[in-house]
Amino acid sequence: MSGVKAQQISKVVIVGGGTAGWITAAAMARLLPSAIEIVLVESDAIGTVGVGEATIPQIRRLNGVLGLDEDDFVRKTRATFKLGIEFNNWGRRGDSYLHTFGDPGINLASLSFHQYWLKARAEGSDASLWDYSLHHKVAYANKFGRMERVGNTSMTGLAYAFHFDAGLYAAYLRHYAEKEGVKRIEGKINDVSLDGESGFIKSVGLESGQQVSGDLFIDCSGFRGLLINGSLGVGYQDWSKWLPCNRAVAVGSQRKNPLVPYTKATAHGAGWQWRIPLQHRTGNGHVFCDSFISVDEASDILLANLDAEAIGEPRPLGFTTGRREKFWKKNCVSIGLSSGFLEPLESTSIHLIQSNVSRLIELFPSAGFEPAIIEEYNRQVAHEYELVRDFLILHYHLTARDDTEFWRYCANMDVPDSLRAKMALFEAGGRLWKDAEDLFREASWVQVMIGQGLMPKGYHAMADRLSSDQLQRMMRDLKAIIAKAEGSLPSHADFIAAHCNADLQ
Numbered sequence: 468m469s470g471v472k473a474q475q476i477s478k479v480v481i482v483g484g485g486t487a488g489w490i491t492a493a494a495m496a497r498l499l500p501s502a503i504e505i506v507l508v509e510s511d512a513i514g515t516v517g518v519g520e521a522t523i524p525q526i527r528r529l530n531g532v533l534g535l536d537e538d539d540f541v542r543k544t545r546a547t548f549k550l551g552i553e554f555n556n557w558g559r560r561g562d563s564y565l566h567t568f569g570d571p572g573i574n575l576a577s578l579s580f581h582q583y584w585l586k587a588r589a590e591g592s593d594a595s596l597w598d599y600s601l602h603h604k605v606a607y608a609n610k611f612g613r614m615e616r617v618g619n620t621s622m623t624g625l626a627y628a629f630h631f632d633a634g635l636y637a638a639y640l641r642h643y644a645e646k647e648g649v650k651r652i653e654g655k656i657n658d659v660s661l662d663g664e665s666g667f668i669k670s671v672g673l674e675s676g677q678q679v680s681g682d683l684f685i686d687c688s689g690f691r692g693l694l695i696n697g698s699l700g701v702g703y704q705d706w707s708k709w710l711p712c713n714r715a716v717a718v719g720s721q722r723k724n725p726l727v728p729y730t731k732a733t734a735h736g737a738g739w740q741w742r743i744p745l746q747h748r749t750g751n752g753h754v755f756c757d758s759f760i761s762v763d764e765a766s767d768i769l770l771a772n773l774d775a776e777a778i779g780e781p782r783p784l785g786f787t788t789g790r791r792e793k794f795w796k797k798n799c800v801s802i803g804l805s806s807g808f809l810e811p812l813e814s815t816s817i818h819l820i821q822s823n824v825s826r827l828i829e830l831f832p833s834a835g836f837e838p839a840i841i842e843e844y845n846r847q848v849a850h851e852y853e854l855v856r857d858f859l860i861l862h863y864h865l866t867a868r869d870d871t872e873f874w875r876y877c878a879n880m881d882v883p884d885s886l887r888a889k890m891a892l893f894e895a896g897g898r899l900w901k902d903a904e905d906l907f908r909e910a911s912w913v914q915v916m917i918g919q920g921l922m923p924k925g926y927h928a929m930a931d932r933l934s935s936d937q938l939q940r941m942m943r944d945l946k947a948i949i950a951k952a953e954g955s956l957p958s959h960a961d962f963i964a965a966h967c968n969a970d971l972q
Contacts, residue, residue: 476503478683482656482671482694484509486520486633487820488687488801489640494824496647497533497832500963507861508671508679510560510655520633521549521743521814523732524626526569527904529821533643541967543639546631548728548959552608552813553869556734557919559867565729566813569851570910578929581913583924585897587938596917598733599945601625604953611724611963612956613907630730630743630750652679655880659698667696667798667836682834685802686829690808695791695801702792703807709860709882710788711873712738712810716766716781717752723775726960732812735768736760737873741811746969748778754810759873760942761934765949774791786810790852795841800827807852810864817853818906823848847904854905857886858912865919890921895925 478869479495481488484507492507498506499916520706530540539791551567558564584596600619602625606866616623645651654673662669670680694702707713709726722744731742731961753769760768765780766804790807793802803820826847830840864882868874893916933941957965 473835476682476832476834478504478506478681479683480671480679480687481505481507481687482684483507483653483803483805484637484641484688485803486640486817487689487690488685489637489644489807491685491687491802491824492644492649493533493640493647494529494828496644496649498828499917501648504650504652505644505826506652506681508652508654508656508673511653520636521552521630521741521811522628522817523906524628525816525818525821526628535643538967539961540639541629541631542969544629544631544635545615545969545971546629546967547726547744547746547963548611548630548691549630549730550602550611550625550728552730552732553606553913554732554734554862554918556864556867556868557732557739559749559920561750561871562919564914565597565600565606567600567606568628568920569600569602569623570908571596571603571914572599573620573622575927575941576932578927579897579909579913581910581917582897582927582930583933583938583941585758585923587942588928589926590935590938592942593963594942595915599942599949601949601952604949605726605730606954607954608937608951608956609727609813611728611959614952614956615960617948617952622945622948624952624953627728630745632745632747633905656693659694661698665797666699667820668698669701678681682798683832684799686799686805689802689804690786692791692801692805694799695794695796695805696770698892699796701796701798701801703787704789704792705787706789706856707787709856709880710810710863711756711758711786711876712754713785714757714762714765715752715767715784715786716756717750717764717784718769718773718781719776719778720749720751720773720936721775722748723730724960726746726963728959730814732907733772734823734868735772736871738765738823738897739812740769740772742774745961747971749775752811753781754812756873759871770901787795788856792850793845794825795844798836800844802827806848809852809859813855813907815859815906819851822851822906850904851906853883853885854902854907857883858905858907861912862919863920865916867920871938873931890916894921894923895924896927898927898960947962 551565555563656671658672668684670678698748733740737759740753741752753765755765794806862876
């Protein structure tokens with residue numbers, strides 16, 4: 468029996484530009500058939516807060532899919548390279564650790580390196596886990612280089628991401644997408660027309676009177692969720708009880724040397740401050756909960772803790788951590804802030820955009836909008852949001868700080884069972900159960916848990932396959948390999964100057 472050819476979608480309308488809109492447009496233009504018309508509607512009158520954006524290594528996959536030249540991308544977005552995030556004052560005041568993008572040491576015989584480190588520690592070693600991290604050593608030497616593998620060893624090289632100007636990044640992707648055939652329409656939307664029978668979106672109406680019709684609508688309108696919430700009434704799950712920060716103030720500052728290859732996240736009394744170095748300036752912000760301090764107090768703390776002169780005045784932003792009850796309803800898919808918001812602590816915002824766009828393309832529907840496809844998309848996206856949520860909650864809950872009401876709340880709050888079980892399993896013997904869909908690697912969980920004071924009570928018996936002498940020799944060799952690799956690299960600033968210096972004229 469021959470199959471029936473489904474009617475295909477012929478036009479996609481993306482509502483909203485910015486990072487979410489233009490990533491969506493660029494990826495769809497690159498991967499979908501050219502017969503599908505892609506239109507993006509945005510208004511120059513609607514501004515964004517852009518003082519620097521930090522990313523995680525998955526963005527390199529997106530760049531690869533789009534076929535971007537990395538040096539050109541770095542140059543045009545005034546970017547720098549990122550090897551991880553330094554967390555200060557999280558476990559305790561005065562504590563500091565680097566959550567790197569690489570695995571410490573080398574996994575051996577199907578056993579994670581941290582188990583060997585735990586054995587060495589049990590036998591009297593006082594070496595830090597990060598003493599065996601190439602990323603840690605390179606980051607604190609303010610160096611960088613593209614290194615796929617360390618010499619002829621089994622140690623992987625440098626995993627990295629970027630810091631860049633979010634406005635320039637959106638403009639860069641817009642240029643790319645328009646070259647690939649995406650049509651941009653300037654204008655503010657003042658009404659949305661729904662089909663009276665199906666409830667599907669038929670068109671969006673602009674202030675100019677123009678009607679933009681389509682088959683599939685992508686809501687990239689930001690927090691307000693113009694389509695997914697405003698027109699289709701999809702509710703929002705509020706996760707503030709676990710992630711209580713709900714405000715931010717952001718400001719740029721003058722570039723400060725040396726140009727460090729990592730983000731800084733410094734905890735304060737009722738939140739934390741980010742520092743994102745770019746080629747031409749530094750992005751800064753203070754994320755906080757306004758139940759504990761005011762916007763003015765938060766702004767004062769931000770300005771008092773800058774390491775260079777501020778550029779302009781702090782700009783406020785309000786948000787509610789959480790996600791949509793559904794990310795896709797009828798013929799509308801929400802991408803970016805319209806789908807949910809998980810605060811910028813681990814630089815996951817752009818990843819969630821690209822991840823959801825990738826899923827949408829994989830599950831791209833016919834014009835019949837098959838319910839099973841929509842249901843599967845919603846299931847996958849919800850699961851990823853919850854996995855990221857748990858990792859972010861870990862940073863707040865796993866603390867010995869009791870110096871402010873905010874930190875006492877975080878330390879004592881009731882966390883999801885999924886996170887509580889993961890912490891208990893790690894404390895019992897350094898084990899981690901890895902969900903296949905978890906964005907964060909085992910090494911990420913290990914670094915945050917140990918960095919914030921959760922030390923396993925023992926180590927895996929498999930580590931005893933190495934004698935004490937063999938273990939000490941392995942640890943010495945690792946340090947030597949790492950030192951040699953770090954010594955071969957240029958400074959971060961010199962690497963940029965040689966390969967991808969931005970034109971700052």
